[in-house]
Amino acid sequence: MGYFPMFIDMTGKKVLVIGGGTIATRRIRTLLEFKCDITVISLGLTAELKELSDQSKIRWKKREYSYGEIESEFLVIGATDNREVNHLVYLEAKKKGCLVNIIDCKEECDFYFPAVIIRDDIVIGVTASGTNHKAVKETAAWIRENLH
Numbered sequence: 560m561g562y563f564p565m566f567i568d569m570t571g572k573k574v575l576v577i578g579g580g581t582i583a584t585r586r587i588r589t590l591l592e593f594k595c596d597i598t599v600i601s602l603g604l605t606a607e608l609k610e611l612s613d614q615s616k617i618r619w620k621k622r623e624y625s626y627g628e629i630e631s632e633f634l635v636i637g638a639t640d641n642r643e644v645n646h647l648v649y650l651e652a653k654k655k656g657c658l659v660n661i662i663d664c665k666e667e668c669d670f671y672f673p674a675v676i677i678r679d680d681i682v683i684g685v686t687a688s689g690t691n692h693k694a695v696k697e698t699a700a701w702i703r704e705n706l707h
């Protein structure tokens with residue numbers, strides 16, 4: 560059974576992203592479209608995230624995550640390339656009552672991150688219910704090309 564596509568007002572909502580690599584960058588690029596308040600904890604950042612941090616569009620805490628750093632976030636994204644770290648992020652986020660999305664483990668996701676297509680007021684989110692990332696990518700590309 561698929562998940563219900565709930566469209567939420569993210570304006571000003573606190574989002575904490577642990578990890579500053581390729582997938583974190585893709586997620587943050589999408590989330591910024593929805594005007595949320597983003598903090599990244601990571602020793603390293605991609606060039607794109609570094610630029611966003613320099614422009615004060617995101618907040619950067621330059622360090623490795625350690626258990627105890629999560630406060631009252633609306634959403635926490637575990638986006639490191641380390642399973643143990645991501646699992647710890649999951650445990651702490653659940654304990655603190657935050658919504659959580661973990662990029663390397665669908666069982667640890669409260670929701671799946673969709674492919675997002677925006678055309679003015681039309682917002683489309685695509686998922687394959689966690690079963691087929693390639694199909695999501697292809698479907699999203701088809702919509703981007705055909706939506707006018």
Ligand SMILES: C[C@@]1(CC(=O)O)C2=NC(=C\c3[nH]c(c(CCC(=O)O)c3CC(=O)O)Cc3[nH]c(c(CC(=O)O)c3CCC(=O)O)/C=C3\N/C(=C\2)[C@@H](CCC(=O)O)[C@]3(C)CC(=O)O)/[C@H]1CCC(=O)O
Nearest residue numbers: 662663664665671672673674686687688689690691692696
């Ligand atoms: C839609 C999109 C949004 C985004 O990421 O922005 C997205 N994955 C995308 C791409 C993609 N994902 C992966 C690859 C490389 C491999 C490949 O090519 O197959 C590529 C391709 C690429 O990166 O180009 C690998 C992967 N993904 C997940 C796992 C772990 C697992 O399944 O447990 C692993 C294995 C990691 C490993 O083995 O280490 C998990 C999830 N990925 C999801 C979303 C969630 C629901 C997906 C659904 O609805 O089916 C879910 C369940 C949870 C979540 O992350 O929220 C985006 C397309 C956006 C677009 O094209 O616009």
Ligand SMILES: NC(=O)c1ccc[n+]([C@@H]2O[C@H](COP(=O)([O-])OP(=O)(O)OC[C@H]3O[C@@H](n4cnc5c(N)ncnc54)[C@H](O)[C@@H]3O)[C@@H](O)[C@H]2O)c1
Nearest residue numbers: 578579580581582583600601603623624639640644662663
């Ligand atoms: N959900 C998806 O769509 C998807 C797609 C492809 C891959 N993946 C999974 O995502 C993982 C990450 O992929 P990527 O391409 O973003 O990796 P990446 O190497 O580009 O980024 C990893 C980031 O994690 C940071 N990091 C590592 N340990 C940390 C710690 N202790 N505290 C804080 N930050 C830490 C690094 O500094 C880096 O910024 C992969 O290993 C794979 O399992 C998920």
